[in-house]
Amino acid sequence: MSPRSSLAEAARTRSAILARGAAVASVEGLAGLTIGRLAADLGMSKSGLLGPFGSKESLQLQVVEAAADVFWREIWEPVADRPAGLARLAAVCGSWVRYLADPAFPGGCFFVAAASEFDDRPGPVRDLVLGYAERWHRELREQARRAVADGDLPAGTDPEQLVFELTGLVLALHQALRLRHDPDGVSRACRGMARLLGVPVQPTA
Amino acid sequence: MSPRSSLAEAARTRSAILARGAAVASVEGLAGLTIGRLAADLGMSKSGLLGPFGSKESLQLQVVEAAADVFWREIWEPVADRPAGLARLAAVCGSWVRYLADPAFPGGCFFVAAASEFDDRPGPVRDLVLGYAERWHRELREQARRAVADGDLPAGTDPEQLVFELTGLVLALHQALRLRHDPDGVSRACRGMARLLGVPVQPTA
């Protein structure tokens, strides 16, 4: 668009491509993301868009990374200062629910969609998505583990099981909101989480 | 393949197309299903395959219907003779888990994938998937409602909330099995369901 170009402009172009790419992919899917569509959306040529990335797969991988940055910034960082353990776990649950109710991308949570889309398609994209999913899982489990160690959750509580069920509530919320357009999804997810954690969960950071 | 053709053969061809279509779509996605790929898989020509359906969207819709038949037959029918209420609800949960652990399609549960893929894509396919999802949801809720009415679940239990959380456990199981390849997913889902229902849940019809 802008007639000026420079290294700074190039970086901004790259960011715009990735942001738009994540937005489109959250709706159409990461595989349904096409160079031509993306270029048209941004008023660029296909070659100019593909240039900084080299291939579609490379573009996909960097879109996933960009979406992971957004995910982390929107959900984790706002509650990172809460005391480790139950307080932080409850806070991140509330933050997570808020993110699904008011998502950064038009298609809702990017990773819920990407995880389902690539769970059976081997390759670098799946590996990357899986890596982020496991990192997130580990982070939550660590908070759950501390909550149990601190005595804030009943002794004998299995942190892995707790994370499994919390994740399930988030996935159910995603489906309730995006497919069924159920306005009660948020309160149901919060209620389920509160029962698992023994403390209130509210959809805010 | 077979040199003979007849009305009966045509029906069998149609079934083969839909079966293979559902299998491919469970992995590649319903949108990623292509006529050429499907025709090559079945040793047919593209035109011969598209003939009985007329358009790709019509094919997609009939693939969804075929997958719904399989879903219903594999999960609901084996437990339809259980007494309505908690017994049937617990049985269908076990049947549901078994289906996810040993799915009829190579990509796992067709509807988990389709719901996520089309949740943000308006059109007939989304409408059809949503219709089946709501029908399933209603069926489960009815069993939950009866279980409460029968006194088999604590008074004041919200059937809708119960179905929401059961669905969440299934979605978490799908992700654990297909993305994370977690061998403990089945037992975790059953444990969560048993806690919600107050009775054991086992992954068998």
Add this chain to the structure above:
DNA sequence: CACTATAGCGAACGAACGTTCGGCCGCTAT
């Protein structure tokens, strides 16, 4: 035994896919 209906094939269509290549043009550095 001819007659009709139809399942499926083969070829072709325009459009869109991802990718490559050469050149323009504005920035940066000498």
Add this chain to the structure above:
DNA sequence: ATAGCGGCCGAACGTTCGTTCGCTATAGTG
């Protein structure tokens, strides 16, 4: 001032997409 670097474009590539249009060959009907 000028040389060079690099972001981006325009055009074209070979492939695959969904779809259409005759055609053949076979199965059921009189």
